Amino acid sequence: MANTRYSTALHILVLLSANREAHHTSASIAEQLGTNPVVIRRLVSDLAKAGLVSARRGAGGGVSLGADPAETSLGQIADILEYDLTFDAHDLPVREGRSHLPGAILSAIEAQRRELHTASVVELDRVTLQDLTHAATVRAGLAELVGQGMSNADIRNGYRIENGRLIPRDDR
Amino acid sequence: MANTRYSTALHILVLLSANREAHHTSASIAEQLGTNPVVIRRLVSDLAKAGLVSARRGAGGGVSLGADPAETSLGQIADILEYDLTFDAHDLPVREGRSHLPGAILSAIEAQRRELHTASVVELDRVTLQDLTHAATVRAGLAELVGQGMSNADIRNGYRIENGRLIPRDDR
DNA sequence: TGAAATGTAACAGTTTTGGTTACTTTTAGC
DNA sequence: GCTAAAAGTAACCAAAACTGTTACATTTCA
Known part of the structure; x- marks a missing residue:
């Protein structure tokens, strides 16, 4: 799941x-x-x-x-x-073998894993909850108009977006 | 799992x-x-x-x-x-409600989801398989020396890393 | 021809997760 | 105070996803 x-x-x-x-x-x-x-x-x-x-x-x-x-x-x-924003790592059996390579490979992969997590958080830090809310309300406004039978072209021509709301263009 | x-x-x-x-x-x-x-x-x-x-x-x-x-x-x-490098999205019940907001929110979240996936791939594109192999072989070399009883300080002082291998410093 | 290897389908076991019930605690209003 | 409404939390259940495993077909080399 x-x-x-x-x-x-x-x-x-x-x-x-x-x-x-x-x-x-x-x-x-x-x-x-x-x-x-x-x-x-x-x-x-x-x-x-x-x-x-x-x-x-x-x-x-x-x-x-x-x-x-x-x-x-x-x-x-x-x-x-504490949500993981990277890939899942596999694991290795505990084994007293002579070769250090398998453990070293896993260790390098886990370092890469942490690096990707950090990069993802940096990426997500560029977006605020307000930005996401804005994006959602704009989409809801568009869906509303489409539900009223308006075409996408009509919407593009007849409205502008301001503060996450659709404002009718009455300046034409 | x-x-x-x-x-x-x-x-x-x-x-x-x-x-x-x-x-x-x-x-x-x-x-x-x-x-x-x-x-x-x-x-x-x-x-x-x-x-x-x-x-x-x-x-x-x-x-x-x-x-x-x-x-x-x-x-x-x-x-x-085709490995997903982003968070998992939830879903909504199919419902013929009047409000477009829940669907619009989900849609905005999914757009963010795709954006993060793309950013993650870009991040991972900066690392080559050779880089990762290098990192692993260096770690394996270090583990080998530690296994021989050498301290990390000794290792740092006595070796340099070249092409993913530990080369003894004989230049001193 | 036989042994060694991959390709793949089918199924089982485990783990993780969200859903659900039940109960406790807190709070507002009468 | 009593009652109803709400969150907090523990415990358990069901479903899903994934890896592990078996089995068998196919390919290839000697």
């Missing part, structure tokens, strides 16, 4: 970021994601430890964003979840 | 690259890696399709390197194996 913790965490955070006014609970989020509230709580609990979200227990409680999306990078989120 | 195909493939290729004179078979490689010959054959078969190794059937057959390690990048190897 794939490990979708990081992807799901991103989804939760974009959801909170795109709709900060609404009241969110693990149940309401789980419903939108088609999963179980406990899955959401597990992730939110980890994100809350790092202050990225704030979870309040009890009646009227729920989940809300705890940090500025413009100051939160996707790399930080991976760090928080 | 982790997907160790890429890591194992790298190990096989470094093994072949570090010891080009020896005769290698799926059985001999599997023995060194502590796995089953079929596992090796499956990987070698994929690598052979791309010309990276050459596998000869029949008596006296075996596996040998089919390309120049200096011209083979770790990114190419990932490509050949």
Whole structure:
């Protein structure tokens, strides 16, 4: 089974970021994601430890964003979840053979593994939660128009994008 | 269970690259890696399709390197194996809801996913199979000396590294 | 012709992961 | 205080993915 913790965490955070006014609970989020509230709580609990979200227990409680999306990078989120952004290493049998080569090869591969993880985090640090939220809301806006029967060409000609929203071009 | 195909493939290729004179078979490689010959054959078969190794059937057959390690990048190897170098995406239930937001969020996440995969391949393209082989043989040389009771400081003072081998410093 | 090797299909065993239930704890409002 | 609503967490289950293994066909050399 794939490990979708990081992807799901991103989804939760974009959801909170795109709709900060609404009241969110693990149940309401789980419903939108088609999963179980406990899955959401597990992730939110980890994100809350790092202050990225704030979870309040009890009646009227729920989940809300705890940090500025413009100051939160996707790399930080991976760090928080301790999510591996590289390939999986194999292992070797413990063996008292004479040759050091197999262990040395594995060791070199693991060094490369760490290097790729670091590079991936650097890459993800270039994107903020705000950037990702922007990308999502633009896509949602486009989907909305297409759902209303508008063609992609019409959309391109009739709208411009501003702050993640589609603004009608009335300047022509 | 982790997907160790890429890591194992790298190990096989470094093994072949570090010891080009020896005769290698799926059985001999599997023995060194502590796995089953079929596992090796499956990987070698994929690598052979791309010309990276050459596998000869029949008596006296075996596996040998089919390309120049200096011209083979770790990114190419990932490509050949179609190995995913990014995070796993979650999925959404098919639902005819009104809101386009959940699907739009997922779509934005998947775009980010593809971007990270591309960046990872670029990163791995900076390293050749020769580089990785060099790193492994150096480590093996060091392990050999340590096994002979030499301290790391002694090693640093008494040897220099050249073409992936430890050369005694007799220039002092 | 026989032995040695790869190619491949089929299946089993293990591990990992998300889903689920159940229960505790916290909190707000009446 | 009582009740309802919410998160926190432990424990277990089911499903998926992957490697390991067996078995057999095919190829090749001597």
